[in-house]
Amino acid sequence: MSNVLIVAEQGGGQIRKATLHAISAGRAVAARTGGALHVALLGKGVRPLADALAAYGAEVHVADAPALEHPLADAWAPVIAELAKACGAAYVGAAATAQGKDLLPRVAARLGAGMATEVLGFGGDGPAVTFRRPMWAGNVLAEVEIATPVKVFTVRATEFPAAEQGAGKGAVHEVAAQVPAGLRTRHVGFREVKSERPELTEARVVVSGGRGTKGDFKPVEALADVLGAAVGASRAAVDAGWVPNDWQVGQTGKVVAPDLYVAAGISGAIQHLAGMKGSKVIVAVNKDPDAPVFQIADYGLVADLFQALPALTEKVKASK
Amino acid sequence: MALKIVVTAKRVEDPESKIRVKPDGSGIVTDGVNYKINPFDEIAVEEALRLKERHGGEVVVASIGGERSQTEIRAALAMGADRGILVRHDGPLDPVVVSALLAKVVEQEKPDLVILGKQSIDDDQNQAGQYLAERLGWPQGTFASKTESLESEAEQKKEPGLVLSADGKALTVVREVDGGVETLELGLPAVVTTDLRLNKPRFASLPGIMKAKKKPLQELAAASLGVDLAPKVVVKRLAEPPARKGGVKVADVEELWKKLHDEAKVL
Numbered sequence A: 001m002s003n004v005l006i007v008a009e010q011g012g013g014q015i016r017k018a019t020l021h022a023i024s025a026g027r028a029v030a031a032r033t034g035g036a037l038h039v040a041l042l043g044k045g046v047r048p049l050a051d052a053l054a055a056y057g058a059e060v061h062v063a064d065a066p067a068l069e070h071p072l073a074d075a076w077a078p079v080i081a082e083l084a085k086a087c088g089a090a091y092v093g094a095a096a097t098a099q100g101k102d103l104l105p106r107v108a109a110r111l112g113a114g115m116a117t118e119v120l121g122f123g124g125d126g127p128a129v130t131f132r133r134p135m136w137a138g139n140v141l142a143e144v145e146i147a148t149p150v151k152v153f154t155v156r157a158t159e160f161p162a163a164e165q166g167a168g169k170g171a172v173h174e175v176a177a178q179v180p181a182g183l184r185t186r187h188v189g190f191r192e193v194k195s196e197r198p199e200l201t202e203a204r205v206v207v208s209g210g211r212g213t214k215g216d217f218k219p220v221e222a223l224a225d226v227l228g229a230a231v232g233a234s235r236a237a238v239d240a241g242w243v244p245n246d247w248q249v250g251q252t253g254k255v256v257a258p259d260l261y262v263a264a265g266i267s268g269a270i271q272h273l274a275g276m277k278g279s280k281v282i283v284a285v286n287k288d289p290d291a292p293v294f295q296i297a298d299y300g301l302v303a304d305l306f307q308a309l310p311a312l313t314e315k316v317k318a319s320k
Numbered sequence B: 001m002a003l004k005i006v007v008t009a010k011r012v013e014d015p016e017s018k019i020r021v022k023p024d025g026s027g028i029v030t031d032g033v034n035y036k037i038n039p040f041d042e043i044a045v046e047e048a049l050r051l052k053e054r055h056g057g058e059v060v061v062a063s064i065g066g067e068r069s070q071t072e073i074r075a076a077l078a079m080g081a082d083r084g085i086l087v088r089h090d091g092p093l094d095p096v097v098v099s100a101l102l103a104k105v106v107e108q109e110k111p112d113l114v115i116l117g118k119q120s121i122d123d124d125q126n127q128a129g130q131y132l133a134e135r136l137g138w139p140q141g142t143f144a145s146k147t148e149s150l151e152s153e154a155e156q157k158k159e160p161g162l163v164l165s166a167d168g169k170a171l172t173v174v175r176e177v178d179g180g181v182e183t184l185e186l187g188l189p190a191v192v193t194t195d196l197r198l199n200k201p202r203f204a205s206l207p208g209i210m211k212a213k214k215k216p217l218q219e220l221a222a223a224s225l226g227v228d229l230a231p232k233v234v235v236k237r238l239a240e241p242p243a244r245k246g247g248v249k250v251a252d253v254e255e256l257w258k259k260l261h262d263e264a265k266v267l
Helices: A017-033 A047-054 A073-086 A098-111 A218-227 A235-239 A305-319 B039-055 B067-079 B095-109 B128-136 B206-212 B253-263
Strands: A003-007 A037-043 A059-064 A089-095 A114-119 A121-123 A130-135 A140-146 A151-155 A172-174 A185-192 A205-209 A230-233 A260-264 A281-286 A299-302 B003-008 B011-013 B035-037 B057-065 B083-088 B113-117 B140-145 B170-177 B180-187 B190-194 B217-221 B233-239 B248-250
Touching (some): A003 A073, A003 A098, A017 A037, A017 A089, A017 A121, A017 A151, A037 A047, A037 A073, A047 A059, A047 A172, A073 A089, A073 A185, A073 B128, A098 A114, A098 A151, A098 B128, A098 B140, A114 A130, A114 B233, A140 A151, A205 A218, A218 A230, A281 A305, A281 B253, A299 B253, A305 B253, B003 B039, B003 B095, B011 B067, B035 B039, B035 B067, B039 B057, B039 B067, B039 B113, B057 B095, B067 B083, B067 B206, B067 B217, B095 B113, B113 B128, B128 B140, B128 B190, B140 B180, B180 B190
Parallel strands (some): A003 A037, A003 A089, A059 A172, A089 A151, A114 A151, A299 B248, B003 B113, B057 B083, B113 B190, B140 B190
Antiparallel strands (some): A140 B233, A185 B180, B011 B035, B140 B170, B170 B180
16 A cells, blocks of 8 residues: 655645645555555644645645644654654655755655655656656756655646545544654744745746846836736846845746746846746747847747837736 | 864756757766856855854865766865865765765764755755755754845855854754745754855865865765665656747737737737
8 A cells, every 4th residue: 555645835824835736746646556645734723724635635634733833844854754654655745845845855864765856747657656857957857766665755836736626525633743852943033025926936927037127127027917927037137136036047046837938138048948948838028139048939029128028018908 | 163064065067068868868968068066065165164264163075976076076175165075986876875975974074064055956856955964863954045135245245144153052044935034043063055045156266276286185985884875766767858949039019919819828
């Protein structure tokens, strides 16, 4: 019995959207192995969220304790590892968010397991599941096998559909969490960066600006807002201090794969292209007709972004 | 209050190199590819040097790989690190093996702090630091960043983003997480992994490069360290992602709108 355990992520009294995609991925693995799908929910005051999770047809194990208030990897990992053993999980997964990437390797180390990060899909035959994942910033796709009894993975949320409720309701099990004594990690604070816009890695549309904005992101943001899009940036724009760090799209920033990606005033360094070339449709607006970005753009417009973006923004508004 | 820091310097393909997969999918084409320190590790080295400049201590650079990884260790020594350790291993590496070997280096060196890049830009696994922390039973501060921009005054003054407490027993780490910035305090010894915006690494000076040639570089054979060297994450085959077809140029915003609305149907 190769059961699957997915680690849920919550915040602000809600299950995070990325978790629903990870549940889909977990269900796909469980279908291959013939195992059952389990979900781990940790935190403080999170018990009320467990029923909603169970409605996705998973067995939910909830560890609700003050000591688990913050997702500290060294506090959470032992709880999840014990849970994985208790529910006979041969696969332990989560979404490849900052939290998932921080936490899951530590869980893997406790379980003596190998791990695949940012999985895009599954391969292999029958119960012998292999993992498809990007390497070299998505310039290479690898198929990897994990040679340990327990296999740990994180999935890129945009590659799996969000799970839907209705396929039967799982049970909710309350777990008494054993948080290790003598923890040397203390949560000091969290400063929320508030945004009305969707998360860069979850958005259906992304509008990004680069050096060509000369530091003025207003036209980029205006187009993004009329499209309900996330705003991204090239490394040049981030390094110049024009926009926040976490807007950077690229090999060393965020890797995005939206339905539509608009690159404005971005020349298209390999580094940047690696972070966005999985997008379904790419639009490039650049004054330089020889900019490398035009080689991968589906639609290229040689124009000044300060004229083209406002004009496109008006077009979108007029069509609504 | 001197700090002893172990920092990693993995040899990876230059991010500006074009990566191509061999026709049989067994690996990448290495002809014409340049190599350098993993960019995230370079940030780790810079941070270690700033901490040493502030508090005193020693910076030890560790790399795991073939003989050529000496180049990356020397590059870090040229930036200002004190000495190097090359764990010689010519076979494939995965984070399970890397963290086991690094744990042996930590056992030998007994540092107050280990700083690693959050991921290496070849396999992009983003695991070794966390595995190492769990193996050692140490706290971890992953994706260390700083709140000020890289154009700020603090950065111009080359101040460390990691802040040591007055008693020297704890380290404050600012982390980039989804939707905000988290601050953690880690009791030392601890493991930190670096994100891109922690600092701007310095360039090695010519005197630095000259001095680096004389700095000690210890070599350890991976096979002698009592570690299981069989990778647990086995790459079966590599492929290039489907190439994007060259698109079309549109004349104006009007045509762009029509294409997006009528043809691609994304707007």
